[in-house]
Amino acid sequence: MDIIGLVASELKIKKEQVEATVSLLDEGATIPFIARYRKEKTGSLDETYIRDISERVGYLRTLEARKEEVIRLIGDKLTPEIEANIKEATTLQAVEDIYLPFRPKRRTRATIAREKGLEPLANIILEQMEDPLNHVEEFLSEEVETIDDALGGARDIVAEIVSEDFKTREWMRRITRRSAELEVNVVEKKKNLPEAKTYQNYFEFKIPLKNVAPHQVLAINRGEKEEFLTVKITVDSNSLIQSLKALWLKTDAPHTEQLELALADCYTRLLAPAIERDLRREMTEGGDKQAISVFQENLRHLLLQSPVRGKVVLGLDPGYRTGTKVAVVGSLGDLLATDTIYPHQPQNRWDESKAKLIELIKEYKVDLITIGNGTASRETEALASEIAQETDVAFAIVSEAGASVYSASEIAKEEFPDLDVSLRGAISIARRIQDPLSELVKIDPKSIGVGQYQHDVNQKELSEALDYVVESAVNHVGVELNTASWSLLQYVSGINKTIAQRIVAYTRTEGPIFLSIGNNPLSYSFINATYILQK
Template sequence: MNITSFIQKQINISSRSIEATVKLLDEDHTIPFIARYRKEITGNLDEVQIFTIAKLKAGFEEIQKRKEFIIKSIEEQDALTEDFRDRIESCFDLTILEDYYLPYKKKRKTKASVAIENGLEPLAKILCAQKTIPNITTLGAKYLSENITTPEEALQGARYIIAEWINENNSVRSGLRRFFQQTAIIESKIIKGKEEENEAQKFSNYFNFSENLKRSPSHRLLAILRGEKEGFLRIKVKVEVDEALSIISRYIIKTNEKVIKDQLSLAIKDSFSRLLEPALSNEVFQIAKEAADKTAIQVFSSNLKQLLLQSPLGEKRILAIDPGYKSGCKLVCLDENGNLLHNDTVYPHPPQKEGKEAVKKIKSLVNAYKVEAISIGNGTASRETERLIQSIAFDRALKVFVVNEAGASVYSASKLAREEFPSYDVTVRGAVSIGRRLSDPLAELVKIDPKAIGVGQYQHDVDQTLLKKELDAVVISCVNSVGVNLNTASKSLLSYVSGIGEKMAENIVKYRLENGAFNSRQELKKVPRLGEKVFQQASGFLRIPTSLNPLDNSAVHPECYPVVRQMADDLGVEIHDLLRNKEQIQKINIKSYITDDIGMLTLEDILAELEKPGLDPRKQVKMFAFDPSLKTIDDLKIGMTVPGIINNITNFGCFVDIGIKENGLIHISKVCKEFITDINTVVQLHQHVEVKVIDIDVERKRIQLSLID
C-alpha cells in the first residue's frame, strides 16, 4: 500500500487529487495557499479536505518510520524471515505492528526470563505440545536444580514462560482486544472520606458509576477523568473475566488431557491477570480517551472558528471600559486603528459611588476623542456599567456593546502586551484588548492562547499537542480567509499568515517601523530573509489599501496580475476601472484566458474578486440588549422568556449569557423540536436568542433554558 491508497482508504477523494496534494505539501506549500491558489491541481479541494490529507500523510509517515525501526531491530536479532518481513511491511495498523514486535522487545527481568535462565523452557515446550504425560510430578522433577528445588516450582516456572508466550500470541491479543473493545466497562467510585467535600460535589454523578466504555460520550469520560485527577474518584476498566479466559483457552488449549489442561489453565489465568488484562485495559482506555479528546477538540475548534470570525465593528473610534467595583472602571480611548489615545479611571459603583463624576468624565472623553462606539467588558460590574452608559445623554447617538472579555487578563500580563504597551499597567492593557475586540475580534484574539478564550470544555484535560495543532490550524484558516492589512497588522496576526511564521513576522514589523508603510506587495521582497517562496505563499493573503495597484488590496495573487492586466487591456480600460464594475466584468470571456498555468477555477475566483475586492467574509456586527430587569438568579422565574447570547457550545448543549453572573444551559434536546445529533447545525456562537426558563436550581447556581416554545 502506498501513501495514496492509504489515504484514499480513509477518505473519499480521487487518487489524482490526493497525489497532487501530497506533492504540494512535500514542496512546503501551506494549506491556505493550496486551497486558494492551486485549485486546478488539487481538483478544487477545500481546506478541510487538504488538512485531512496532511494529517493522514503524517500518520502514514509515522507508521513507515515505526516499521523501519521494527524491521531493523528484529533483523539485528537474526529473527527476521522473508515471510515475517512481508507481514510487517504490509501492515498499516500501529497496534498490530506493536503486537508483532512484542516478543522481540528488550525486556527487563521477568518471571519468565528467570525461569528460562533456570532451564525450564524445555518443560514449557513439552506442556505446550499438549501430548500425553504419564505423571506430571515426575516430569517436573526432571528439571530440579540449585534454584528449583521441587517439581511444583519447576511447573510454576514453566507456567510463567507459557504465560509470557500467551501474552505475545498475536491471535490471542487480537481476539481479546475485540472483546475488550466491545464489552469493557468503565467504573468510577468516590474515594472514601471525600464524599462530603464541597469540591467533590460536582462529580456526585460519578460517585458510584459504571457504563460501557465504548458508549461513554466524550464529555462524560473527560469529567470522570477530571474527578480522578483532582483526587475524588477512583477509576477502573473491567471486563467479564470468565469470558476473557474462555476466549484465550479457545486459542491455546487443544487437548482433553486433564493434567495438561490444568497446567495451561493456570498459565492462562496468570497471563490474563498479570500481563494481558493490565495491557489491554490500558490500551482500550487510551483509545477511548483519544476519541474523547478528538471530539472535545473538534467542539473547541468549531467554537474557536466562530469566535474568531465574529462580526467586527470596523475602523471606529472606541471608548473601551473594563468595569469593576472597588478598583473602579478603567477607561481607554482608541483611534480607528486601535491605537491608545488616552486612559483614565472612574468609580461609579460601590464602595465609592462617584456616579456624577464618572458620567462627567465619560461625556468629556467621548467628545474630546470623537468616540463613535463604546465597548464594555462582560466581567464584574458589567451590567451596572452598561446601565450607567445607557443613562448618559450624549450629544449624538453612540452604539454600545458588551463584549466577552475572556482571556483579556491573560493578554494583559503577556510578553506581547508588555512589548505593545511598556509604559502601562495590566489594567490599561486589558481595557485596550476589550476595545479592540469590538473593532476587529480576529486581530485581537490571535494574541491570546486559544485555551484562555473560554469557548471549550476540558481543554486542559485533552492531549495538549493535538489540541495545539488543531487550534493553530483553525487560527491560520480564519486569518487567511479574512486577509491581513500589511501596514497595520500586529506581529501576532502576521505570524499566522500563510508562509510567514513568527520570525518573519518580526522582520516585517521591524522593516515597517524603519521604512514606513509598504507601498506595494512587491516591496515585501525587500524585507530581510523574505525570499520568493515566502512571497509566493504569503502575498495573496496580505492587503495594502493605499497601494497604487488596486489588486494589492484584493485576494488576486501577484502571479495572476498579468492576466488581469490583459483583461483590462482587451476591454480598453484600466485595472481600477474593472473593480466593482459588474457591467465591464460581465464582458470578459474567461475561457479565452485559460493557459497551462491558469485554469477555469482560478479565473472564476479572479472575476469574483474583481467584483468584490477584499471582501470580508464576516457579517456586520449587531446591537444587543439584555433584559434590564434581570440582575441576579433570584430575579428569574420559571416560564419567563429572556434575551441571551450563546457563549459556549458543547456536544450536549449550549450555554447562554442572559446578563447575570450565571450562564444558563440549553440541553441539546431543548434546542429544537426535531431530534438532532450535531447542535452546530442549529445554533452558532454569539448568536442572539430568546430563551425560555424551564428550571432554576438556586443552591447549585444552575439554570435550564429552552429554545422550544
C-alpha cells in the same frame, strides 16, 4: 504500502488529487494556500480534505518508518512470518504489539524461570500432547527445589508468551472494548467536600465502555486526577478467560490442565491490566480529539466575527475593589485615552464614574461602549445602560477571555510600553469589537476560552490545532501588508514571527512594500505569503 492509493480510497477521492496535494505539501505549500490558489491541481479540494490528507499521509509515513525501525531492532530473531506480519500491520498499535516480545524489558517472573532452565517444560505445556508431570522431575535443581516450583515457573513463561502474542492481544482487546463497562465511584472520604460537587454526576456511575461520551471521559479523567473519583474498567473475567482458552487450547488435546492454569493467570496478571491501560488511553485520545475539534470550531467562529469598523469605542474592563479600567480607542484602533473609575463596592462612586464616562464620550465622540464579561460585568452593564439613555450611545458585552494574558504579553508591552499593565486589558476589550481577528491573534489561542477541559487534553495537539485555525482564519480574510501588526502577519502562510517583525520594522522606517511575484522560480514560503497578502 501504496500510501497515496490507500488515502484516496479512505477519503473516496481520486488518487491524482491526493498525489497532487501531497506533492504541493512536500514542496512547502501550506494548507490555506493550496485550498485557495491551487484548485486546478487538487481538483478543488477544500481545506478539510487537504488537512485530512496531510494528517493521514503523515501517520502512514510514520507507520512505515516505525515498521522499518522495528524490523531493524528485532535483528537476527526476525523470521519471514514476523516480517510479513509487520509489513501487513495497519496501525502503530499493531506494530508495537508484534514488537512486544522482542522489546528489552525488566526482569520478569518469566525471565527468572527461563534463567532456571524451565523453558522446555513451558513448551511441553504449550504443545498439550504430553503430560508435564511425566517430565517435571527432569527440571528439579538447587534453584528449582519442588515440582510446584517447576510447574509454576513454566506457567509463568507460558503466561508471558501468550500475553505477548500480538493476535491474542488484539483479539482480547477487541472483545473487551465491545463488552466492558466503565465504573466510576467517588472517594468516600472526599464525598462531602465542596470541590467534589463538580463530579457528583459520577459518584456512582456505570456505563458500557462503547457508550461513553468524549466529554464524560475528560470529566472523569479530571476527577480521577484530582483524586475525587476512582475509575476502573469492569468485564466478565470468566468469559474472557474462556475466550482466551478457545484461542490456545487444541481440540481433543490430552493434557491441558497446566495450560488452563497458565491462561487464567495470564489474563488476570498480564493481559487485563495491559488492555485496561490501552483502552483508557484510547478513550482519552478520543475525548481529546472531540474536545479539540470543539475548540477549533468555536475559535474559528470567534475569529471570523464581523468587525465593527470605523467606530470610536470606549472599552470597560470591570472590577470592584481595584476599579473599572477605561480605554477609549479611535476608529483605527489607536489609543485616545485611559482612566480608572470606581462605581462599585467598596467605593460606590457611581455618579462620579458616570459623569466621567459621559465626559469621555462627548470629548472623543464615542460611538459604542464595550464591556468585558467577567467580574462586575452585570453591575457595569447597569451603569452603561444609564449612560446609553442619556447619550444614545449603544453598549455591548464582549468576551474578555485572554485580556489579562494580552496585558502582560510581549505584544502589549511593545504596543504600550509606558502604560500600566492593568489598563491594557480595557484596550483589548475595546478593539475586539472593531476587528476581532486582528486583536485576538495577539493572544495564545488556548487563553481565549473557547472550550472546556483545555488543560486536560493533549497540549501539543491542542496548540497545533488552534494555531492552524488562526492561520486558516487569517489567510481566509487576508492581510494588508503595510498596516498589519507583526502578531497578525506571523500567521500569514510563509511568514514566521521573525519575518513579520522585520516587515513591520521596514514599513515603519522605509515606507510601503509593493509585492510582485514575477516570472522567476520562488520558494513556496514567498509565494504563499504573496498570494495571501495581495488578496
